Amino acid sequence: MTDEYQAILVVSFGGPEKMEDVIPFLENVLRGRNVPRERLLEVAEHYAHFDGYSPINDQCRDLIAALDQELQRHDIELPIFWGNRNWHPMLADTMQKMADAGIQRVLAYVTAGYGGYSGCRQYLDDIEQARQTVGEAAPVVDKIRLFYNHPLFVAANAENLRAALAEIPAAERDVCPIAFTAHSIPQTMADTSNYVQQLEENCRLVAEECGVDAARWQLVYQSRSGRPQDPWLEPDICDHLRTLHADGAKQVVVMPLGFLSDHMEVIYDLDDEAAGVCAEIGLNMVRAKTVGTHPLFIQMIRELIEERIDPNSERRAVGQFGPAVDQCPADCCPRPQRRPTK
């Protein structure tokens, strides 16, 4: 079998694009999970605000178009395939397409930059399951490393943070607090991964690159799911905003550093919910953009592809941890045990 990559596979979360897809999508996301039905119905309401359309698939299409151009500019002639974990185009169908095209080996770019079950292991498991569905003809899939500390990821985020700070009135620009947010996960999932450590490191690097001192920023969490009695990462962004306000803040920058595009968790949980809290208490909130198709971010993906094509190329990383491994050890960020429901 060939040891050269014959395609790039973009793997993402997936999202519904019309109203009747919302519930089946949510059922896919939550299959086998300890999440009450009420939570599912509540989140269905978030999607209903947007007529069942999540922007995440279009954001993937834009990312693929930008990456395709970037690869062409650098004479990397690899077709890009795309499959999602939870909604069409489904990963297993894409895997079949690649098999049908005679592709034997692919390099996967997963739209998540941090470790942990949700952001890393679960994608690996889903890729493996899709391969099993296709059987013998399925291509071998390698995954691009985690990139939370890649200099170009840090640089793209730093540009977006600077742009957000520029919208804060000049008198307060140099003092206003910054709330970096990431998806809350169960404490048990956090305990078995470097999710929090990697997020903290990226926050620190981005803040440093913008000349923001450590006292001004905090990492907080959003989009908590699960059962109320199970511990999840805290504080929640909405509680944090109230605390900041109580401490005298008039301005805040909210930056969803834990996400890679302005998808539903960002446009609902921040632009609607968190912004609603700010309006209520009288705090001016500026929401910084996620990297999306920022040219530096697209360049980063291209570099991460190049380093796998040529094993002698430099693996860039900044900060204290060095480049993440190409292949996660089999026991890293394990699937959380499902607790018995009482």
Ligand SMILES: CC1=C(CCC(=O)O)c2cc3nc(cc4[nH]c(cc5[nH]c(cc1n2)c(C)c5CCC(=O)O)c(CCC(=O)O)c4C)C(CCC(=O)O)=C3C
């Ligand atoms: C760490 C993490 C990321 C970042 C890494 C990555 O990007 O993968 C992420 C991304 C996303 N999460 C998303 C949406 C949802 N996440 C849910 C539920 C959950 N997320 C979790 C964690 C994460 N999620 C967890 C621990 C759960 C509980 C259920 C479980 O243990 O798996 C649910 C179910 C309803 C609810 O309970 O909220 C939905 C609808 C969308 C798509 C948005 C769109 O449609 O535009 C994206 C990109």
Ligand SMILES: [Fe+2]
């Ligand atoms: Fe999620």
